[in-house]
Amino acid sequence: SSTRSRSSTTTLQAATTPHQPVQKVAIIGSGIAGLALAHAFLSNNPSSSNNNKIQIDIFDSRTNLDEKAGSGIQLTGGLVALNEISNNLYNEVVESSLPLERLVSKCRPWFGGNKDDAGVEQGWQLLELDIQNAIRENAAADASKQHGAEEGDSNKQYSLVREDGEVVAYTILRGTLQRILQEQLAQEHGVDVQFDKRLCGMAYSNEENGVKCQFNDGTTTGPYDLVVGCDGIQSKVKQYVNTGSLQPNADSSSAIYSGIRITFAIQEGDADDNPVQAKKGAQFTQFFGNGAYALTSSYGAGKGVPPAKGAFLIYTDDDYYGPFPKSVFKRDESEVAVKPSVEAAAENADWTQDNRVPREHVAECIKVLKTAAIPGNDVADIVSNSNRFFDLGVYFHNPFSWNGWVREFDKSAKYAVLAGDAAHAMPPFLGQGANQALQDAYLLAEKVFEYNDQVEQYSSVVRGGESTAEPNLKALLNEYEKRRWLPTTSITAKAAGLGYLETGSGFFGNFRDAFFFTMGKLKVVNKVFIDSATPKI
Numbered sequence: 001s002s003t004r005s006r007s008s009t010t011t012l013q014a015a016t017t018p019h020q021p022v023q024k025v026a027i028i029g030s031g032i033a034g035l036a037l038a039h040a041f042l043s044n045n046p047s048s049s050n051n052n053k054i055q056i057d058i059f060d061s062r063t064n065l066d067e068k069a070g071s072g073i074q075l076t077g078g079l080v081a082l083n084e085i086s087n088n089l090y091n092e093v094v095e096s097s098l099p100l101e102r103l104v105s106k107c108r109p110w111f112g113g114n115k116d117d118a119g120v121e122q123g124w125q126l127l128e129l130d131i132q133n134a135i136r137e138n139a140a141a142d143a144s145k146q147h148g149a150e151e152g153d154s155n156k157q158y159s160l161v162r163e164d165g166e167v168v169a170y171t172i173l174r175g176t177l178q179r180i181l182q183e184q185l186a187q188e189h190g191v192d193v194q195f196d197k198r199l200c201g202m203a204y205s206n207e208e209n210g211v212k213c214q215f216n217d218g219t220t221t222g223p224y225d226l227v228v229g230c231d232g233i234q235s236k237v238k239q240y241v242n243t244g245s246l247q248p249n250a251d252s253s254s255a256i257y258s259g260i261r262i263t264f265a266i267q268e269g270d271a272d273d274n275p276v277q278a279k280k281g282a283q284f285t286q287f288f289g290n291g292a293y294a295l296t297s298s299y300g301a302g303k304g305v306p307p308a309k310g311a312f313l314i315y316t317d318d319d320y321y322g323p324f325p326k327s328v329f330k331r332d333e334s335e336v337a338v339k340p341s342v343e344a345a346a347e348n349a350d351w352t353q354d355n356r357v358p359r360e361h362v363a364e365c366i367k368v369l370k371t372a373a374i375p376g377n378d379v380a381d382i383v384s385n386s387n388r389f390f391d392l393g394v395y396f397h398n399p400f401s402w403n404g405w406v407r408e409f410d411k412s413a414k415y416a417v418l419a420g421d422a423a424h425a426m427p428p429f430l431g432q433g434a435n436q437a438l439q440d441a442y443l444l445a446e447k448v449f450e451y452n453d454q455v456e457q458y459s460s461v462v463r464g465g466e467s468t469a470e471p472n473l474k475a476l477l478n479e480y481e482k483r484r485w486l487p488t489t490s491i492t493a494k495a496a497g498l499g500y501l502e503t504g505s506g507f508f509g510n511f512r513d514a515f516f517f518t519m520g521k522l523k524v525v526n527k528v529f530i531d532s533a534t535p536k537i
Contacts (some may be wrong), residue, residue: 010091019459019471021411021452024215026224030060030193033437034230035181040085040445041362042189053447056189057221059197059213061231065182068388070174071264072299072310073283074100077535078355078435079168081442084537087462088188092180097170097300098307101281103129103529104499105520107288107513109371123287123375126513127520132167134526135160135533156239158535167532171282172300173266173308174434199236202416203247204228204409211414215405226448227416230437233395235422239408258394258427259320260499263313263365265386269306282307287379288513289372291316291505294379295316311382313365314429315372316503317393355434361389386396395498397425408474417477419444429502436488443483443537447476487536494528 027034027039041054075097083090113352114122139161160168185191201214210223229237233255240246259404287294294313298307319326365383405418420437454471504512 018319019455021455022225022448022473024210024222024224024226025054025056025448026133026211026221026227027056027058028199028213028229029231029420029422030058030062030065030182031230031232031420031437032177032181032434033422033441034058034060034228035178035185035193036082036085036438036441037228037419038189038191038228038445039089039181040183040441041448042191043089043404054452056191057194057224058185059194059199059215060219061196061198063195065175065178065193065292067173067175067179068534069390070178071266071312071390072297072308073169073174073177073434074431074507075172076100076160076168076435076533077158077432078438079170080160081435081439081537082536084170084442085445086184089181089184092184093172093177094170096176096180096302097172098282098298099167100131101167101283102131102304103127103284103525105285105286105288105376105516107516108375110291110510110513114375120377123515126517127287127525129520129525129529131169131529134530135167135169138526138530138534142264151271153297158537160530160534161192164179170300171297173364176302177434178400179302184397185457186291186498199231199246200248202237202240202409204412206416209412211416212410213414225414228444229416229422232313232421233425235418237416238418238422240405240416241405241418244402244407245468255395255425256323256398257320258396258496258499259317259322259324260503261315261317261392262394262428263361263368263389263391264526265311265365265383266388267309267311267382267386269301269308285378286502287374287376288502288509288516289369289374290509291503292368292372293502294369294374296378296382308449309382309386311379312490313368313383314499314503315368316505322500339505348435351432361391362386368447394427394499395425395426397421397423397491397493399424399485404478405485406474406477413473415473417444417480423484424492426488426492427499429437429495429498430491430528432491432495432532433534435535436484436491439535439537440480444477444537447480448473451476483537491532494532 003353027037030172035058038056038058041056057197076094079090079093082093105126107126108123114124116122139159142157162168182193183194196217197219198216199213200216203212204210205212205223208223211227212220212222213224214220227237229235229241231237238247258301276504282298284295284297292313294314295312296310298309301308362383366380369380405423407416409415419440421433423440424436426433426436451473453469458469458471501512516525
């Protein structure tokens with residue numbers, strides 16, 4: 001792990017009021033962000049000189065974590081951050097994943113055709129990105145910056161190419177990654193997720209000098225020095241950060257429905273396949289049609305387990321123009337479209353909910369594929385042979401909020417802070433949600449370690465009667481937010497734009513095809529992919 005400079009910019013006369021280190025933390029939500037954050041707090045981190053262990057309680061409103069729920073994901077910069085947290089954890093995840101090798105984009109022919117020997121339309125190829133090679137070339141170009149980053153430099157550059165030449169780009173099922181994080185948390189640290197705990201209240205207790213958390217089962221826990229909201233797009237902790245209170249039936253005002261829907265299917269690997277041969281590497285293949293597009297890939301499903309295949313069908317909601325309900329543009333009240341209820345934490349950009357749909361939904365998917373003239377049979381084959389089907393609306397958070405990610409409890413120096421989708425839920429079209437959550441976890445833990453170091457140093461110096469920098473947890477939490485806000489906001493904006501572009505129809509569909517063809521030739525696609533994938537911690 002790296003070390004960080006912990007000097008303060010302000011020197012004050014030592015105050016007589018003692019500063020307390022962060023010793024007990026409540027993590028609300030056990031998705032990828034919450035589990036990774038628990039590991040970050042509990043792993044032996046050489047970058048912290050403070051030897052006091054932080055105590056963790058981690059809660060989740062669900063009854064369990066279903067490994068069979070959720071989609072496949074890519075891991076790039078987030079995996080670099082996970083390695084900073086724990087090399088053992090990194091190795092466990094890599095051994096359960098597939099190397100991500102390339103991206104290919106195809107479109108329906110504008111004229112003529114490109115049929116194979118069986119008469120199946122294969123479409124026109126718009127671009128092909130050799131991901132491994134592109135990452136290596138970028139790393140070589142940045143070599144001078146990498147060598148110039150001194151140990152302890154807070155602006156240290158992180159690479160997607162390790163010292164042994166391994167390219168950090170993999171695919172894995174979200175459920176498999178969650179299982180590994182949960183199992184290792186219990187095995188290495190003796191911490192279990194407390195399920196069936198839906199947060200309904202938080203308040204600072206003067207008597208106990210900490211935050212008490214109330215849950216809908218009537219239990220209260222605490223006191224805590226810090227409460228971290230890793231509870232997804234319908235985050236209760238975010239509601240508190242925004243408003244200073246928790247309202248049982250209030251929706252998060254910053255959750256935006258994109259007007260784009262995703263149906264995805266997961267086909268488990270064949271047990272008769274040779275797992276070693278099957279793990280030959282993953283390719284993302286995009287198929288652009290008229291008003292919709294599809295994506296296929298394969299995903300690691302665990303050590304010794306044949307990889308799974310995934311097919312995603314992305315299309316626009318008939319009742320929406322982008323994020324705007326068509327009812328806004330209709331005069332006849334009988335035509336008014338019903339806005340999807342955000343009761344749909346079920347419709348969750350975090351993709352951790354088990355929103356399964358019946359197998360009968362296959363017929364609807366095949367119909368959309370044919371209507372959109374999506375080329376090839378790859379998507380239809382996976383859909384037809386899949387074991388699990390899911391349907392989601394794509395929501396994301398408005399990153400421009402006056403309230404930010406941090407709120408103090410009643411001037412107590414105890415704080416609520418956000419991470420992962422609770423802070424910056426984003427459309428999935430750049431594949432960066434899980435990666436950004438992992439980077440949040442690493443950096444947030446680093447800032448808390450830094451504060452605890454400051455408290456330790458402050459106490460030592462004060463005993464000697466000297467002046468020193470006063471510890472300031474709020475400033476460090478704000479640094480965490482500032483460091484992570486720009487990259488996550490940039491990715492959110494790019495991903496939202498991509499979603500609307502990729503589901504274009506008619507003239508806009510042809511424009512999309514020409515755009516991707518041109519951007520592929522100019523290698524702009526390489527730059528966008530690598531810029532989003534490179535860790536910024």
